Amino acid sequence: MTGRPGPGSGILARTFHADDFRDTGMLVEAKQRQGVRISLAFPTLNEAATIGKEVLVLRTELMDRFLLLDEIAVIDSGSTDRTRQVATRYGAAVYQSRSILRRYGSHRGKGENLWKSLYALTGDIIVWIDADISNIGPRFVSGLVGPLLADPSISYVKAFYERPLRAGGELAASGGGRVTEILVRPLFSLYYPELAGLVQPLSGEYAGRRSLLEQLPFSVGYGVEVGHLIDISHGAGVGAIAQVNMDSRVHRNQSVHALGKMAFGILRTFSDRLEKYGEARLPARTGTAHLAVAAAGGQHRIERTEIPCVERPPIIEIEEYRKKFGRTRGSGLRPAVS
Amino acid sequence: MRSLSIRIRHLLAAAKGLFGRRAGRLLQRTGRAGIGAVVSRIVSDAILFNETACGVDTAIRRVGFIAAKLAEFGYSDPHADEHGNISVVVAGREPAGRAALLFADASSPPDAGADCLVTLDGDTARGRGLAEDSIGVAALLALAEHLAGNGTRQDLDCVLLFAAAGSERGDTQPLREFIRGRADGIAWAVNVRSLLLGRIAERPLGACRLRVRARTEERDVAAAGGASSAISALAAIASRLGSIRWDSANSTFLNIARLEAGAGFGWHATDGIMEIEILSTEAATLEVARNAVQATIEMTSEESGADAEVEVTGFYPVAKPGINAVLTETLRRVYTKLRIRPLPVSIPDQAAFFSSLGIPALSIGITTGRRSLTEESVDIPPIQTGFRQLLALLEECARSPTGGGR
Numbered sequence: 001m002t003g004r005p006g007p008g009s010g011i012l013a014r015t016f017h018a019d020d021f022r023d024t025g026m027l028v029e030a031k032q033r034q035g036v037r038i039s040l041a042f043p044t045l046n047e048a049a050t051i052g053k054e055v056l057v058l059r060t061e062l063m064d065r066f067l068l069l070d071e072i073a074v075i076d077s078g079s080t081d082r083t084r085q086v087a088t089r090y091g092a093a094v095y096q097s098r099s100i101l102r103r104y105g106s107h108r109g110k111g112e113n114l115w116k117s118l119y120a121l122t123g124d125i126i127v128w129i130d131a132d133i134s135n136i137g138p139r140f141v142s143g144l145v146g147p148l149l150a151d152p153s154i155s156y157v158k159a160f161y162e163r164p165l166r167a168g169g170e171l172a173a174s175g176g177g178r179v180t181e182i183l184v185r186p187l188f189s190l191y192y193p194e195l196a197g198l199v200q201p202l203s204g205e206y207a208g209r210r211s212l213l214e215q216l217p218f219s220v221g222y223g224v225e226v227g228h229l230i231d232i233s234h235g236a237g238v239g240a241i242a243q244v245n246m247d248s249r250v251h252r253n254q255s256v257h258a259l260g261k262m263a264f265g266i267l268r269t270f271s272d273r274l275e276k277y278g279e280a281r282l283p284a285r286t287g288t289a290h291l292a293v294a295a296a297g298g299q300h301r302i303e304r305t306e307i308p309c310v311e312r313p314p315i316i317e318i319e320e321y322r323k324k325f326g327r328t329r330g331s332g333l334r335p336a337v338s
Numbered sequence: 339m340r341s342l343s344i345r346i347r348h349l350l351a352a353a354k355g356l357f358g359r360r361a362g363r364l365l366q367r368t369g370r371a372g373i374g375a376v377v378s379r380i381v382s383d384a385i386l387f388n389e390t391a392c393g394v395d396t397a398i399r400r401v402g403f404i405a406a407k408l409a410e411f412g413y414s415d416p417h418a419d420e421h422g423n424i425s426v427v428v429a430g431r432e433p434a435g436r437a438a439l440l441f442a443d444a445s446s447p448p449d450a451g452a453d454c455l456v457t458l459d460g461d462t463a464r465g466r467g468l469a470e471d472s473i474g475v476a477a478l479l480a481l482a483e484h485l486a487g488n489g490t491r492q493d494l495d496c497v498l499l500f501a502a503a504g505s506e507r508g509d510t511q512p513l514r515e516f517i518r519g520r521a522d523g524i525a526w527a528v529n530v531r532s533l534l535l536g537r538i539a540e541r542p543l544g545a546c547r548l549r550v551r552a553r554t555e556e557r558d559v560a561a562a563g564g565a566s567s568a569i570s571a572l573a574a575i576a577s578r579l580g581s582i583r584w585d586s587a588n589s590t591f592l593n594i595a596r597l598e599a600g601a602g603f604g605w606h607a608t609d610g611i612m613e614i615e616i617l618s619t620e621a622a623t624l625e626v627a628r629n630a631v632q633a634t635i636e637m638t639s640e641e642s643g644a645d646a647e648v649e650v651t652g653f654y655p656v657a658k659p660g661i662n663a664v665l666t667e668t669l670r671r672v673y674t675k676l677r678i679r680p681l682p683v684s685i686p687d688q689a690a691f692f693s694s695l696g697i698p699a700l701s702i703g704i705t706t707g708r709r710s711l712t713e714e715s716v717d718i719p720p721i722q723t724g725f726r727q728l729l730a731l732l733e734e735c736a737r738s739p740t741g742g743g744r
Contacts, residue, residue, distance in 0.1 A: 022406075024410075048459075049457055049459075050457070052457075052458035052459065053385060053456055053457060053458045056378060056381060056382055056385075056458060057382045057385055057386065059378070060378045060379055060381075060382035061382060064366060064375060064378060064379070065366055065379065065410075066366065067366065086458070086459070086460075089460070090458065091378075134452070134455045135389055135392065135455060137386060137389075248393070250392075250452070250455060
């Protein structure tokens, strides 16, 4: 823990605004000069209400009008609504997560989709955007890609924003980020103060260089973002991380119950990282289920939800991946780790 | 107004500086073969434009969006005025000092909150504002993009105007400012609207829009006797106005456009608003009808024990007879060519403002859709035909000896 910079240093110095990169022509020129491909993927599970607009707007603005993106894909966890049909209709390549690297099995979770997208996508720069944004715009991609094209020392860029929540027909002026402020920021303050300068460490919109992402293990569930940040800070260093202000992001509100389960998954990943890097010693046995207290008819009962803490290895360790992308490094095949 | 003007000028300068140098060069153009791709661009721009109404500073955000798009398409000299009108000129082959004007209403609606956020479902786009004007604005942007890449076959210059005039409100002041000193230079004008693909309004109606605010005294909802509620007062006004026959030729009509009153169950309605439009093909009758409506409102509200305030919120003049004959015929040829079923309509719109100045002017719709109290939606597939209609109209007018107009 010693020798780390205090909070506010480092990442705050690499904090941008999406408007800094709104000149799409400049980004296209930089991309062409560097000879890189850029891929965008949406991890989805039942997002039929918003995915069509996201795909249409970003494909039109950044693939059709300007050649900033080389591909747009949807990596779907098995939606039961019309997510896949809508995404196809508006021009995305649609993959079922379980069909990618089938030999390694399948887990349910956003992190699983992100990990598998590294195999399915072809870009040197990968952009991930959550599929529930109601006010999508090109800035969500250009803002994330901009720092990577502008500064070779930056390898991982996270979005942050105001988060007005949709409540009926109204937009609440502020809200969201509750898990960040109540759980993640206190944990970062305790253990990784150099990461406390991230405004929204859990934001679902981020981009990275394949050369970095292929070296990272992926929690398949809620902990994927926290896991990345801690692993990057230990490996490439926080100097590789930048963040970008996207102004505002309108999305659905989540219930406290859902946030509780999310916090449980994040805490498990966080604990695993503390253990992995020898920064704390944890009891040999920890729970695997989130326990909530539900009240009904004057009675209370425990509601138990299993939240598996499955972690995928760095994808560079997967033989098929190394073959597809001509990589030589890696310590051999390691199927899903539970 | 002055601060809006300064901010608009800054926005234009910023957009030019940002995009002017390289965006036009790197932009992927759509040729005539790629007209299908235009639909995606129209829908995408309509979504992004529509959602500027969600939040604060809508006027500036709308101007900023249009300025950035025009600069992106390679226009280096868009003109903006202090009202928020933005225009560009596409030079014709043999400009002789007169121009064709195509315009869309890019004015700022009241904050629509989350209702202006658009959703796409199959072939339908939903969101408050889409059906009103956002598709029209996006279609005009697509035309600007097309002309920047392909030029025009018109002899006349082509002026594309993103007007700050509110068609919903009947506010013609920004158009008046735009046209000041240049009315003689406009050969014909077309208002590009979202809805009513195939519309034909040979002689747009004049309209006068009124807003009635009724107030009554507070009392317990269950109290016997006493004054009428705002709802019953407004209902009495609506009922009495509805029974009037304005003229023997049926050239004048009255439309109760909106009625809002009451605070809900358990409360006596003390406050309400009713919006009325009077439509007529006769300028003199329109004036008489307006005076009669105002007098009827005052008399009926007095009988109901309500206080009523009447405000004129908008006025579209009556078009000069026969002014649009050539332009209407040209539009009919376009409809025949594209197999668009003509849809005769009698509705007031901003085109009437130009017709009243002696400029042939019509409105066209880009697609089909619906507007209701709670929802607005537009159909995506007809947009392709709607945009073809715009190009075909320009071509047909280019063939006409009068350029399609006077």
